[in-house]
Amino acid sequence: MSQTLYFSLRLLSNCIISQSGATAGDHGCLDYLPGSTLLGVAASRLYADLPQEQSNLLFHSGLVRFGDALPMSNGEHSLPVPLCWHHIKGEGIYQVSEPQLNADALFDPSRKSPAEGKQPKQIRAGHVTASGQLLKAHLDYELKTAINAETGSAATSQLFGYQSLTAGQEFVFSITIDAQVDASLVQQLEQSLVGPVLLGRSRSAQFGQAKIQKITGLPESTPVSADKTLRLWLLSDLALLDDMGNPQVTPTAKALGLPEGSEWQVNHSFIRTRSYTPFNSKRRSYDLARQVISRGSVLVFSLPRALTDQELHGLRFAGQYQESGLGCMAINPPLLANATPVFSAAKTVKVAAPKPLSQPNSLLTRVLQNKHAALNLNGEIEEQAQKLVAAIQSALSSAARWVGLPEGYYPADIPARTQWGEVRNVAVTYSKQPEKLAYELFFNGEQNSKNNNAHAIMRKRAGQPAWKLEINATETLADCIEQALQVIPANIRGQVLALACTKLMSDKRLTQSQQGAKA
Structure with missing residues (x-):
């Protein structure tokens, strides 16, 4: 079995998390913090001090999975909005005002057809809470120019801009740790993350300051068996490989480890894909390009039989780069159980009480x-x-x-x-x-x-x-x-x-x- 640690992350200054590692063109900012960013924080503080075997175990084995940091509002965490949710084009989706969604205005067109003459429109952006709050990231854009080192003035033709997450926003992320990892190593990992951190690009300027705290009270997601229908909600990007080791963006039962005879229900699934090349700031170079099925996608499979508890538990993560947060899935989630979502009462998280300093009278x-x-x-x-x-x-x-x-x-x-x-x-x-x-x-x-x-x-x-x-x-x-x-x-x-x-x-x-x- 595995254990899961939860942390809150609060931005103390604007933070730049670029959608692409390209150095040319305009830069868009992600509306969340990817697990690879949080892995980098822990690695920068632990990697050099740990034996090679323990470093590999924490950061390369896939036994420790750094989840994406997703928005939190009023103590309630959120998940990427599922791509199966649609609404009638031209009609509102909020109950009274933002951010509370109107459940009756949302539907899955593969299970509920819109009225004749009505056109469905997909919701593609934002994060949703269990109580139906649609959270959207607050972004800033700042125009800057490079400085001529010789004159100290603005360099000619070197104007550029940064889009960034604004300060004050809160996020929640989890770290899932398999039983093979020693408890003392887990404690070191936890201590390396808690406290002030620097994230994203341009950390040497005014960007990227944040604070991480451990939290409790986050509800555990329990995989639910639904007989011979399997519905997977991607909570992060999913990177799959075919039999030849090449990237594939068409989900197959074999790639996900499903029983033989399982079939992907194309007409009931909703997917988007993207390609990107992550930049490794430690090595100062790019990693391999990744072709992934985007977070928020909903995959539906018909099964020859109901899955066992062990098989359901193993489906929580799939594909490549799991240590960086990829491949995290919700299995038959309650929000997608019906053609129209049913929202629950808000459940808030609790911030763990800070430990007293060992030297209260120190300078x-x-x-x-x-x-x-x-x-x-x-x-x-x-x-x-x-x-x-x-x-x-x-x-x-x-x-x-x-x-x-x-x-x-x-x-x-x-x-x-x-x-x-x-x-x-x-x-x-x-x-x-x-x-x-x-x-x-x-x-x-x-x-x-x-x-x-x-x-x-x-x-x-x-x-x-x-x-x-x-x-x-x-x-x-x-x-x-x-x-x-x-x-x-x-x-x-x-x-x-x-x-x-x-x-x-x-x-x-x-x-x-x-x-x-x-x-």
């Missing part, structure tokens, strides 16, 4: 703790700055209504870019002195007082008209800003104000001084 621990605290503080500053900007925008809208301007317009005397910049400079200068900051911004003493600060930016008397802009009968814009700052923690008040001013300076709607400037 490394303190550095990491300080960085973690800084990240949390930066997040709070960003959140408070957004609230402050919203409060200022609301005050300006109130000022517009007070003078009778129509909805969507601001008064003429709103603060200009230079005025926000002046406030920002003061906020930066006194970011750690909240009392001094308030004094420099809002001093409201008597005009002839000895303590009168004539340079206070938002002073009520003899100040600039923008800060005396009336919000209502009793309040000005300066009053509004002063009140909004009071609810912000004193230790971050200056940083929040500086960031808010930066946001306001970049908002053209709030830096126009013409009468009736449009909001």
Whole structure:
């Protein structure tokens, strides 16, 4: 028997996983992370330190299979959408809104014909959860140019672009390990993966940062016997060979190890194929080209007899390159049991509790703790700055209504870019002195007082008209800003104000001084 380990992977920065290893032409990005990428992470950390025999066992024998990392949303994992699912062209597939699918809108045309005059359309992209959520990867595209090493400027005619998976997305992958692999070796493998990792292309730039954690609670897929009908849902690409050792993209019973007399039901199957040449970054060269049946394909076979439990268990993986995640299949899965899918309640995974550090008082621990605290503080500053900007925008809208301007317009005397910049400079200068900051911004003493600060930016008397802009009968814009700052923690008040001013300076709607400037 075998054991399966499950891990979650969260992207901390954009990640480039190219569909092709070609160096010319535009680059498309996969909407998942292939098992070969995760194998490479483990190999980069273990290969050189292990004896050759153990390295071969982990990375070349096929006894350890690194599965593809597939999208996860709200703790629920997904699988490649099956190509047998169709919907009526021109009609919606969602129950109310994305991403919840409407099961009644989906059907398998080989088992349920559409109404007369209706045209079926195949769903070819995305990943589906057991509860019917259709997850689609979020992708970015960035245009770049090579740099001339001699001049330090952009190189001529060397413009290129990268499509990448955006940061913040979560994925789930599994590692299936046969019983022949020693438990201590499995533990080393697990420890090599957990923690920060670098993935994909351009790792030396700003791409590829991710974090891996072990998880539990993922439901195990149990092969189900369905008498003399076998339905295989490819969860990853499938690479088969014919009797001569050549690639074949037509599935046969013999290539899959099915009993003699089994027949492929072409009219009930749905397949797509592709060809690609993977690039091995360790060797700096290409591997052999692969012709595969694409993930998501559905293969249906008629059998001369029902399969035994041992035969069903052996069918979970088939074909070549299993160590890299290829050949993983779901056998008679519940989602494909009927012509129309039946979705179940959502089942979420659980992240394993992190193990305590062996040296809690070490220098490394303190550095990491300080960085973690800084990240949390930066997040709070960003959140408070957004609230402050919203409060200022609301005050300006109130000022517009007070003078009778129509909805969507601001008064003429709103603060200009230079005025926000002046406030920002003061906020930066006194970011750690909240009392001094308030004094420099809002001093409201008597005009002839000895303590009168004539340079206070938002002073009520003899100040600039923008800060005396009336919000209502009793309040000005300066009053509004002063009140909004009071609810912000004193230790971050200056940083929040500086960031808010930066946001306001970049908002053209709030830096126009013409009468009736449009909001």
